[in-house]
Amino acid sequence: MKTLLTTLMSALLLAGCASQPVARGTADLGIIIERASGHIRIVENSTHTQLANVGGLGDLSHAAAVFSRDGRFAYVFGRDGGISKVDLLTHQLVKRVLQAGNSIGGAISSDGRIIAAQNYQPGGVKLFDADTLALLADIPALDPATGVVSKVVGLADLPGHRFAFSLFEAGQIWVVDASNPRQPVITRYPHIGQQPYDGLATMDGRYYMAGLYGEDGVALLDTWYPEKGVTRVLNGYGQGAEKQPVYKMPHLRGWSVAGDYAFFPSIGHKEAIVADNRSWEIRRHIPLAGQPVFVMARPDGKQVWANFAFPDNDTVQVIDVPTMKVVRTFKPCKGVLHFEFTARGDQVWLSCRDENRVEVYDTQTLERITTLPADNPSGIFFGWRAGRLGM
Amino acid sequence: MRPLRLLILACCLGLSGMSAWADTSNAPDPARQQALLHLLHQDCGACHGLTLKGGLGSPLTPQALSGKPMENLVATIMNGRPGTPMPPWKPFMSEAEAEWLVQWLQSQKPLDPNQ
Numbered sequence: 001m002k003t004l005l006t007t008l009m010s011a012l013l014l015a016g017c018a019s020q021p022v023a024r025g026t027a028d029l030g031i032i033i034e035r036a037s038g039h040i041r042i043v044e045n046s047t048h049t050q051l052a053n054v055g056g057l058g059d060l061s062h063a064a065a066v067f068s069r070d071g072r073f074a075y076v077f078g079r080d081g082g083i084s085k086v087d088l089l090t091h092q093l094v095k096r097v098l099q100a101g102n103s104i105g106g107a108i109s110s111d112g113r114i115i116a117a118q119n120y121q122p123g124g125v126k127l128f129d130a131d132t133l134a135l136l137a138d139i140p141a142l143d144p145a146t147g148v149v150s151k152v153v154g155l156a157d158l159p160g161h162r163f164a165f166s167l168f169e170a171g172q173i174w175v176v177d178a179s180n181p182r183q184p185v186i187t188r189y190p191h192i193g194q195q196p197y198d199g200l201a202t203m204d205g206r207y208y209m210a211g212l213y214g215e216d217g218v219a220l221l222d223t224w225y226p227e228k229g230v231t232r233v234l235n236g237y238g239q240g241a242e243k244q245p246v247y248k249m250p251h252l253r254g255w256s257v258a259g260d261y262a263f264f265p266s267i268g269h270k271e272a273i274v275a276d277n278r279s280w281e282i283r284r285h286i287p288l289a290g291q292p293v294f295v296m297a298r299p300d301g302k303q304v305w306a307n308f309a310f311p312d313n314d315t316v317q318v319i320d321v322p323t324m325k326v327v328r329t330f331k332p333c334k335g336v337l338h339f340e341f342t343a344r345g346d347q348v349w350l351s352c353r354d355e356n357r358v359e360v361y362d363t364q365t366l367e368r369i370t371t372l373p374a375d376n377p378s379g380i381f382f383g384w385r386a387g388r389l390g391m
Numbered sequence: 392m393r394p395l396r397l398l399i400l401a402c403c404l405g406l407s408g409m410s411a412w413a414d415t416s417n418a419p420d421p422a423r424q425q426a427l428l429h430l431l432h433q434d435c436g437a438c439h440g441l442t443l444k445g446g447l448g449s450p451l452t453p454q455a456l457s458g459k460p461m462e463n464l465v466a467t468i469m470n471g472r473p474g475t476p477m478p479p480w481k482p483f484m485s486e487a488e489a490e491w492l493v494q495w496l497q498s499q500k501p502l503d504p505n506q
Contacts, residue, residue, distance in 0.1 A: 035441060061441025079440055102445060120446060151447065168447070197447070197476070213476055245471055245478030248437045249447065310434045311483070335433065353433065 026071030027343065029088045030382035032351065032358055033063045033076070034375045040065075040076060041374055042088055043349075045342045045382065048360055048370045052091035058082040058098075063379055064105035067386035068130060069112035074381070075130075077106040077117055083133060088383070097133045099126050107157040110205075110389070114181050116163045118155035125152055125165060127181050136181040143170045145190070154199020154210055154252065156390050158223055164208040166196035166219075173199075173210055173221055173230055189230045192219035197267075200252040201390035202277075209233075211252050213267060216243075220280060233280035234264065234273060243268045244291070248309035251294050253390075258301035258321050265292035265306070272306060274324065284324055289315045294338065297321070298345040298363055305348060307336045316350065318366065328366050332359050337377070343384035351377035417487040427484065427492055438476065443496070447476065453499050464493045 024044070029051070032041040039055040057063075059080035066075050073094070076084045081100035086093055102121035108114070108130065115128040123141040128134065141150040150167035158164055161178045173189040173196070194214025201208050210219040216238040221230050250265035257263075262277040266285075272295050274284040290312025297304045304319040313335055318328040335354030341347070347369065350359045358372045358380065385391040419427060432441055438448035449455060456464065468489040471479035480489065 059440075059442055061436060062446060079442075079446065102440070104446070153447075195476075246476060247434065247478055249476065310430075310437075354429075 024089070026088055026383050026386070028383070029071070030340070030349075030380065031065060031074050031076070031086070031088070032349075032372075032374050032377050033060050033065070033379040033381075035060050035063065035353070035378040036376040038078075039375065040074070040086060041372075041377075042086075042091060043372070045347065048372065050372060054086055054091055054093055056093055057084040057086075057096070060378070062104060065379065065381040065385075066106060066108040066115070066391065067381075067383055068108070069386050071383045071386040075106065075108065075115055077103055079103060081117075081119065083115065083117055083128065085133060095133050097128070099128070099135070100124075104151075104153065105155060107155050107163055109157055109161050109163070109178060109181075110159050111161060114161065114178050116155060116157075116176075116178075118152040118165055120151040123149050123151045123167075123169075125155060125163065125176065127178055127184065129181075137178070137184050139174075139176060139184060139186065141167050141170070141174075143167070143172065143188075143190075146170065153197055156199060156201035156208060156253065157205075158201055158208065159205040159389065162223075164199065164201060164221065164223075166192070166199045166210040168195055168197065171196065171214075173208065173219060175208070175221070175223070175226070187226065189221065192230045193217060193232065197249050198252045200256070202257060202262075203388065203390055205389035209252065211250065211264070211267065213246075213249070216267075218264065218280075234275060234282055237264075237266060237273050237282060237285075238269055239285070241269060244270075246291060246309065247311070248291070248293055248313075250292055250309075256295055256297055256304075258297035258304055261321065263295045263297060263304050263319075265295045267291075272304070272319065286319060286324060286326065288326070289317055289329060296339070296341070298341055298348070299343065300345050303345075303363060305339060307339060307350075313337070330366075332361075332368075333357065338379050340380035340382050342382060349380050349382075351380055353377060418491055419488055423488070424491070427488055428495070430483070431492060431495075451496050453497055456493070456497055461490065461493060465489045468492065 028045050038057045041050050042052045058078040061079045064077050074086045081103040082098050085095040100119035103119045106117040115130050117126050125139045127137040141152050148170045150169040153166050155165040163176045175187045177185040193212040196210035197213040199210040208221045217235045218233050219230050220233045246268050262275045264273045272286045290308030292306045295306045306317050314331045317326050320327040333352035333355040337351050337353045339350045348361050358374045360369045439451050440446045443451040469481045471477045
């Protein structure tokens with residue numbers, strides 16, 4: 001009788017287990033944004049498989065994502081101002097709020113408790129509780145001196161519950177200390193240059209930089225010495241060359257520091273700019289196949305990969321950092337919108353918007369490993385971002 | 392899902408509405424129309440939004456474009472707008488094609504402002 005009971009109980013337990021999700025580590029997971037359909041695909045790096053397709057995330061035509069620090073939840077920021085919180089283990093959309101009319105991205109605080117969203121319309125930043133997505137604070141991008149309302153770009157997290165972002169119209173950088181997230185303290189840096197279009201915090205969380213559209217240069221804030229204010233680096237990087245029209249704004253956010261160098265996409269010029277990552281002096285210009293959109297270093301820093309604006313968005317180039325030369329140019333597909341390295345850079349995943357697939361490459365051999373189907377894929381975000389600053 | 396459905400609806404309405412004026416203008420052939428609409432949503436959409444409701448660039452909805460003279464809109468597409476990030480699209484389309492795109496945009500069903 002006892003044996004029968006044990007057998008029965010084991011069977012019940014097993015049956016119970018079958019309906020539970022498989023236990024897995026979140027550090028191997030990621031998401032692929034499907035921009036037209038408002039879905040994300042949850043993927044696993046080691047197996048190159050899709051685990052789930054989660055819908056109902058709204059307009060993802062320009063979407064970005066951050067991860068909770070345990071790596072379990074992805075927060076997806078949609079163009080329609082939506083923030084969607086997705087459980088990567090149960091594959092559920094657990095919460096969604098519409099917080100603005102037109103949004104572009106977001107960040108998560110260093111303690112993982114605050115989600116910040118950056119908005120175009122109405123321009124500003126809003127802070128939310130990461131658990132409940134309840135609103136904590138609203139910071140309109142209204143310059144008190146001039147009354148100018150700006151679109152917010154380049155939001156990044158900094159150590160110590162702080163966020164930095166740039167104001168496109170006003171030409172300012174603001175740093176928000178959200179130690180008390182219901183009463184954030186704002187430090188404003190005016191006159192940083194014309195039309196900052198994107199920004200990034202370096203991986204150590206020390207520097208915040210804003211790329212300028214209105215002039216050849218980058219505004220730099222050293223957050224260890226905020227009293228020194230914002231300085232200008234990479235000034236006149238276009239070397240006096242006639243500025244070319246830009247068919248897609250470059251993105252600065254990402255891994256762009258490789259070894260002793262920082263790599264920047266030049267705006268309006270078909271090249272990457274290489275600067276010393278402490279003095280920020282320009283060391284080199286590397287000619288490229290088109291106007292770069294993303295110029296991102298493999299996590300070990302030995303390679304830098306670049307994709308390009310229309311009409312060269314079928315091309316990807318690989319720069320070898322020790323020789324500073326392009327070592328591979330290939331055309332994986334039409335509409336390469338984004339790419340993401342795995343945590344230690346053994347693979348890179350490329351989204352092929354116009355050919356409805358994601359290509360996975362081995363970064364050592366530069367050979368394709370596999371292809372995954374995806375509907376109009378754009379951004380690819382892997383769970384290792386959970387543990388990084390400036391992501 | 393809703394924006395996509397609206398987009399599809401908008402496309403259908405646009406395409407059916409198009410025949411009314413397609414015969415009387417130098418309308419591009421159907422394959423070229425497809426290519427232009429792809430360019431509009433994907434590449435113009437990089438700044439103006441995939442659903443054309445605006446982003447870093449201004450909205451391209453019928454409301455936003457109403458009252459603006461055709462020649463100014465075509466000139467903006469062809470030559471860009473100095474002092475802003477709007478680039479010239481002259482290398483990628485003809486003036487007649489830009490005009491067709493403006494007509495397509497203006498013929499769309501106005502979006503619900505709450506969407």
